[in-house]
Amino acid sequence: MTQARSTVAFSLVLTPMQVPEAVPSESELVQALTGSRTTGAKGPTLPSLVLHPGEPSELMVQIRNQSAAALQLEYQVQGDFPPEWCQFRTEGADLRSGQQIEGVLYFAIAPDYLEQTYPAEALPLRLDYRGRLTVLSINPTTGSRYLENRDFQIYLRPRSLYLDFLPDLYREVDFIGRFLKVFEQTFEPAVNTLDSLWAYLDPLTAPNALLPFLAHWVGWDFNAPLHPQRQRFLIRHALEIYRWRGTRRGLRFYLHLATGLPLGDDIEAESAKPIGIHEAFSQGLVLGATHLGEDARLGGGRPYHFTICLRPGPDHPIDEALVRHIVDQEKPAFCTYELEIHRPQLAPS
Structure with missing residues (x-):
């Protein structure tokens, strides 16, 4: 009689460290707008990771050896995202029986990724990606191999500060954040100007083109050929000079x-x-107290x-x-x- 044994050599678990606040799907948008809820069986949910430009995101990888023998591990990361986005870091490749090791799928993209210029054939810009981590275990004694795959999803999303001014209900819909980001980037130059308005009104930091206006503002009409940095000091201290x-x-x-x-x-x-x-x-000249030729002289x-x-x-x-x-x-x-x-x-x- 032959005893059956499990062929599972190890367990593989992926845990996202930054979970999306909203599920990016059209059904969620319909449910939020109509107030309805769909029922029915759903398939297995893949680990989902939100990725903001300029901010690192991580998927925690946990591997536990469930066999009685030591294993050697090999890793491979694949996906439809650019390979330079991802780095895989792990504690090692040797895993003893009953031991668990951890690794990290580290994702990072440039802060201006969404603002870059793309060719017409690359538009609309893709925001949702899918990846797969493949782990191969090898038993050095028997030479047996075991392969395990885990799929995951990546949602590239711009971070919208405008959501902070809305009720939390609007965070449940992924489309709202992307929609508000359009307005945020449109008004960003004006907002940045208002945030740094003090720098435009300070002669030491104002642009050169604004110096004539600042000079006129304080009534400064001095047109001597001075270095612009000297002019900045004079305009800034004009009121003290007047005083x-x-x-x-x-x-x-x-x-x-x-x-x-x-x-x-x-x-x-x-x-x-x-x-x-x-x-x-x-x-x-003091009459009676001045002696000509000694302490006073005419015309001097x-x-x-x-x-x-x-x-x-x-x-x-x-x-x-x-x-x-x-x-x-x-x-x-x-x-x-x-x-x-x-x-x-x-x-x-």
Whole structure:
């Protein structure tokens, strides 16, 4: 008498780690719209995995050796999806009796996959795919082989953020998410602009084409030939320049923005600042207290006069015409000034 034995050498189980929220079928759409429910026997349901562009998805693979002998395993993944989408990773190929090993079918596609340009013959773009994992076991002792297949489904779906603003009922229909994605991508440029509107209104980050508008917005009509980055600083601080116009602080700050020289606020001595502004103070002619030839002389007074001393580094260029233009524009009309540019003396080589 011959005893019958099971020919099943191992068990193979696939478990999707990202399950679709809705079953992508037309019958589900009809049921959701009509409120009806179909009855009747259904075939076996295949493991289904949802795949979003730019987001990895995984199918967990569990293999248990149900035989009394150790097995050697070989794997093969097939499907109607591009092979570069999938990678199979496993703990190994040797499986002892009663042991279980795990593997992963790892899927990933480019974030802009659905936005790429496709030839006319490739449209409409395919979104549903089917695959198969084949595992072959070999008994090294007897040479016997056992083959096991498991089919699975892949649903390529764009992730729609608009579903978050709708009741959960709409998530039960796969078509709704794909339909809303059309509107989401249509309005996405406008939404992105609104989300980053602050960057368009900041002169330091705004596009060059928007700088004239921002300059006009703050009443900035300075047209000197400056580098665009210098212009950005001047437009951004225009109100502060207006606030301190006609003062030493305002003139120093303006020259700092236009020339790039440091303010030197941490330097107490005016004669050591990179932008020094020296004012000439005197009592002038005081009757009864002035001695001609000693502390006063005729025709020698220059009231409301100041001197500007710029002390740039050896490799720091200074546009003297620009500096004079700024001083003439910012100083009080009754003031006179002198401009001195002190450059460090290079040691002879």
